[in-house]
Amino acid sequence: MHIGTLREIKNHEYRVGLTPESARELVEHGHAVTVETGAGLGIGAADADYEAVGARIAARPEAVYGECAMIVKVKEPQAHERALLREGQVLFTYLHLAPDPVQTRELVASGAVCIAYETVSDGHGGLPLLKPMSQVAGRMAIQAGATALEKEHGGRGVLLGGVPGVLPASVTILGGGVVGFNAAQMATGLGADVTILDRNPEVLERLAIHFESRARTAFASRAAVAAAVAEADLVIGAVLVPGAAAPRLVTRAMLATMKPGAVLVDVAIDQGGCFETSHPTTHAEPTFVVDGVVHYCVANMPGAVARTSTYALNNVTLPHALRIADLGWQEALRRDPHLAQGLNVALGQVTCREVAEEHGLAWTAPEALLG
Structure with a gap:
């Protein structure tokens, strides 16, 4: 199979779908790899690094889309990129379709086979291709929140860990999954006063055992x-419903109960956000203020630490990319029902039930397209 990867064009997105090491693995499996020029610069990988492992460099994205049977990316294709997709072409990337009806319609119209990292499952109820980015985002959420709490950035002027004689910041984490756990690790490590809320008793028990008296x-x-939320200096929104829009846990009315200069960090913004007042922001302009409360809602947080994020992501996506390339998408998904859970749109059909329900579209079971 001919596989391609692109230079990401989303605002301040520096990750890349394939590292040179991943490209080498694909080449050694007998596949052709084409990389858009400059795609790896954000992680310190030059075109020559890709050429050294047998990949070809293309000057324009149109060449990559035009000649490759599978595209491996990081972020959802932007409007210009969606126009380049063609029927039957495999797109393997993060999609987050539930809050994005325009992207959903255009992917359906393209006829492409769109496999979303964030809904690929495992045998333990987890989301293995989302997990490493959730780990990064959870840890970054505390860094971002600590910065936003600084007076210069509109916050209360509170140091997360406090100092002797001065109380630490109060940190509330909504959701005890991968994002919430990693946020709690960072916040407790800095000495903050941490509370984690979740609706799953087993999750709460696991967190209580791990953190003991530290949270x-x-x-x-x-x-x-x-x-x-009313007591918090910093609130981390870390809830996730796989494939579906995030529930809105913090309403605008709640903002009136919060401390002036308190901070909300919405890690669920890719899935629509878990705060009523959230809207996506970028690394260029990461925050905005509503009713005196600072909101940080960057939709590609891990892109800021591109090298760490890219290698962590490739560690989990490469085996699946190899399987799809070696077997073809239909056979790969037939053999692996957990990978089949990643099929969101294919051949003009919506194959993720949650996305179909969110947008009022017909749903086709993935099995119907796998022969």
Whole structure:
């Protein structure tokens, strides 16, 4: 198979779908690889590094889309890129379609086979291709929140860990999954006063055992969420419903109960956000203020630490990319039902139930397209 990867064009996105090491693996499996010029510069990989492992360099994205049977990316294709997709071409990347009806319609119209990293599952109820970026985003959320709390950035002027004689910041984490766990690790490590809320008793038990007295846990009832948000200096939104839009846990009315200069970091913004007042921002302009509360809603947080993020992502995506290239997408998905969960759109059909329900579109079971 001929596989291609592109220079990402989303604002301040420096990750790349294939590292030179991943390109080498594909080449050694007998596949052709084409890389858009400059695609790896954000992780310190020059065109020559790709050429050294047998990849070809293309001057323009149109050449990559035009000659490759599978495109491996990081972020969802932008409008210009969606126009280059063709029927039957495999797109393997993050998509986050639930809050994006325009992208969904255009991918359906393209006839491409779109496999989303974020809905590929495993045998343990996890999302293995989302996990490394959730780990990065959870840890970055605390860094970003700490910066936004600085007075210069519109925050309360509070140091997360405090100092002797001065109380630390109060950090509320909504969701105890991968993002929430990693955010809690960072926040407790800095000495903050941390509370984690979740609705799954098993998750709460696991967190309580791990953090012991370093963090509190609470069941995420509406009353508990409202009370924790009102007391917080920093709130991390870390909820996820696989494939679906994130639930709105913090309403605009709750902002009136918060401290002036408190900070909300919405890690769920790729799935529409879990704060009513959220909207996507970029690394160029990461924050905005509503009712005196600072909102950080960057939709590609891991892009800021591109080298770490790219290698972490390739570690988990490469085996699947190899399987698709070696077997073809239909056979690869037939053999691996967990990979088949990643099929969101294919051959003009919506194959992710949650996306279809979100946009009022007909749903086709992935099995119907696998022969």
